Amino acid sequence: MLVLRLGWRNLWRYPRRSVINVSAVATAFVFLVLLLGFAEGLTDQMLENGTSLLLGHVQLHHPAYLPDRGLFDTLGGDQGVSPAVWRDLPGRDGIQAASPRVYGFALLSTGEHSAGGQLIGVDPLLEKEVSRFLDGISSGRALSAQPEGRILVGEGLARDLQAGIGDEVAAVTQASDGSLGSALYRVAGILRTGLPHVDRSLAILHVADLQELLAFPADRLHEVALRIGDPMLADAVARELNRSLPSEVEARGWGDLAPQLRDYLALFDSFYGFVIGFVALFAALGLLNTMMMAVFERTREIGMVSSLGMSPDRILLAILMESLLLALLGLVVGGLIIAVLARPLSVQGLDLSRWMGELSMLDTRMDPVIHFRWLWGNLWKPALGLLLAGLLAAAIPALRAARMDPVKALGTPGEF
Amino acid sequence: MHYSKLILLFIFGIFQGSPDSAAPGVDAKEIMDRVDRLLRGDSSHGTVEMTVVNRRWSRSLALEIWSEGTEKALIRILRPKKEEGTATLKVGSNMWNYLPKIDRTIRVPTSMMMGSWMGSHFTNDDLVKESRLITDYDISISFQGERDGLPVYEFLLLPKPEAPVVWGKITFRVRSDNLMPIWSRYFDESGELKRTLTFHDFQEMGGRLIPARMRLEPADEEGEYTEMIYEKLEFDLAIPRGTFSLSSLRR
Numbered sequence: 001m002l003v004l005r006l007g008w009r010n011l012w013r014y015p016r017r018s019v020i021n022v023s024a025v026a027t028a029f030v031f032l033v034l035l036l037g038f039a040e041g042l043t044d045q046m047l048e049n050g051t052s053l054l055l056g057h058v059q060l061h062h063p064a065y066l067p068d069r070g071l072f073d074t075l076g077g078d079q080g081v082s083p084a085v086w087r088d089l090p091g092r093d094g095i096q097a098a099s100p101r102v103y104g105f106a107l108l109s110t111g112e113h114s115a116g117g118q119l120i121g122v123d124p125l126l127e128k129e130v131s132r133f134l135d136g137i138s139s140g141r142a143l144s145a146q147p148e149g150r151i152l153v154g155e156g157l158a159r160d161l162q163a164g165i166g167d168e169v170a171a172v173t174q175a176s177d178g179s180l181g182s183a184l185y186r187v188a189g190i191l192r193t194g195l196p197h198v199d200r201s202l203a204i205l206h207v208a209d210l211q212e213l214l215a216f217p218a219d220r221l222h223e224v225a226l227r228i229g230d231p232m233l234a235d236a237v238a239r240e241l242n243r244s245l246p247s248e249v250e251a252r253g254w255g256d257l258a259p260q261l262r263d264y265l266a267l268f269d270s271f272y273g274f275v276i277g278f279v280a281l282f283a284a285l286g287l288l289n290t291m292m293m294a295v296f297e298r299t300r301e302i303g304m305v306s307s308l309g310m311s312p313d314r315i316l317l318a319i320l321m322e323s324l325l326l327a328l329l330g331l332v333v334g335g336l337i338i339a340v341l342a343r344p345l346s347v348q349g350l351d352l353s354r355w356m357g358e359l360s361m362l363d364t365r366m367d368p369v370i371h372f373r374w375l376w377g378n379l380w381k382p383a384l385g386l387l388l389a390g391l392l393a394a395a396i397p398a399l400r401a402a403r404m405d406p407v408k409a410l411g412t413p414g415e416f
Numbered sequence: 417m418h419y420s421k422l423i424l425l426f427i428f429g430i431f432q433g434s435p436d437s438a439a440p441g442v443d444a445k446e447i448m449d450r451v452d453r454l455l456r457g458d459s460s461h462g463t464v465e466m467t468v469v470n471r472r473w474s475r476s477l478a479l480e481i482w483s484e485g486t487e488k489a490l491i492r493i494l495r496p497k498k499e500e501g502t503a504t505l506k507v508g509s510n511m512w513n514y515l516p517k518i519d520r521t522i523r524v525p526t527s528m529m530m531g532s533w534m535g536s537h538f539t540n541d542d543l544v545k546e547s548r549l550i551t552d553y554d555i556s557i558s559f560q561g562e563r564d565g566l567p568v569y570e571f572l573l574l575p576k577p578e579a580p581v582v583w584g585k586i587t588f589r590v591r592s593d594n595l596m597p598i599w600s601r602y603f604d605e606s607g608e609l610k611r612t613l614t615f616h617d618f619q620e621m622g623g624r625l626i627p628a629r630m631r632l633e634p635a636d637e638e639g640e641y642t643e644m645i646y647e648k649l650e651f652d653l654a655i656p657r658g659t660f661s662l663s664s665l666r667r
Contacts (some may be wrong), residue, residue: 107531112523113524114523114528116525172522176473178470178472179475180502180515182517
């Protein structure tokens, strides 16, 4: 108790020094926590950007479907799959939503203007729960829940076709039965994914409309995309699914489907880890420096209490207690600052678009706003680290001081 | 002759004239040119049964074909019922498809030229290409003599530098007594065989000797082929003005 009181009193004896120390700890703490939080946020965001545009977290395919995306390699082979196979997935293994998709290639035309289009047939309601590419409608409106012969065309494609909202677009394709499939659609909206080469060929329509164009019955699907609670568990979920899925249906996680995304995230993680390690090292060194100076400054004072009969152990403890209190105070101050900053930073995020503009990376549209992500581990780990660094920083000079010959210590010039 | 040309010529039934037997020692270019010119009719009209067989499905279409020179052609599907009235118009290097189900005419863009024509192994480009063999290829006789009991020429066609052609090499076997084609083989730029076109059932039709059956087989898809069999063919008839127009395409 005496030690605690002594430490506490010492804190206020030199407010200037204490303020410097407290702010050193607080600054390092705030800095580390924000850095870690943004790293988490950025990783999440890259994963989200990479998976939410179209990919989803897990996909079901015919085992031979990728990479060629053959028209006939539908789920379950030529027999197709009963809708129960995928409709019943949400709710188990952390799966939140499942969206059926059909892909096809067609010649799209508005008369004299024609262009090849990559068609994707989706169920608009289910798709919205898995991906957000349907959100990128720059004009017009979304697809309705029922097949009504409406189509969304990519911005570049609309330009090539000279098609506007409400215009009629004819689609011609080689249907699955060998016949020349044709259909007329009305442009409901213009799509903007942020990826110019995609927008140049992408056209979205209701899955039932596309199945009709391709002469496929309703149970023929190329892909079912799943959204799961924790994207990091995608591979495990896929493994689990593969135990129970029918033959010729295979589940794969996003890491398998987009290895470049996985590699990129790994690269980012290790690089960011490196940066954070550096920052933590410098923060600890800075703290070490201020603490050491604070104790060195007081060599004379320590000599005094020592000559008054205070035991070296007590002296050591008092100094350690003082720096513990300093560090704790710093953490509290830092914590308050973090508490104030965390919410706006996680909700609004840091908008970098002023510097970066809109950008895409690896076929992924990047959201230019970085969000802070709150994880308790990212709070207590740096806190503990700084606390230990603070104690260590005090222990070295304190040990030296405690063992010092009081006479010699008294002879040291100091503030006394 | 160029593959596409040959198909066009064949489809439009333009084998005409009765070639003299070529004298030995005649130069290759001249023979190919003669075959090439032989196949240019003023006009033709006929019906063809086209059968397409691939890994997934097989189907037969009855086609009606009009042609004028090599510039103009109109092909209309007569059967099956589902696709009746579907038609292709070619004028020069332009091509349009008419789809009766949606009552729309669609121009085939350049980017789709290598796509399949009506689900067959022929490409749109095969129907449209204008290049002449003797202008785009250096032609030499690689063999002259008897093969399978028939007197033949075998030609080797290599594209001239910068000629706008698809193939890296074409080989061609022609009967030397009547200059009827037997087969032609099409190789890509790395020398790999891509497709083989064979000619069969030589018979008189519309007053001329023609191969009434032609079969195209892709080299990389075993068992797949597209076959065209002439059922009726007439030559040098007066084709009504306006036949090769967008309005007649819709009919």
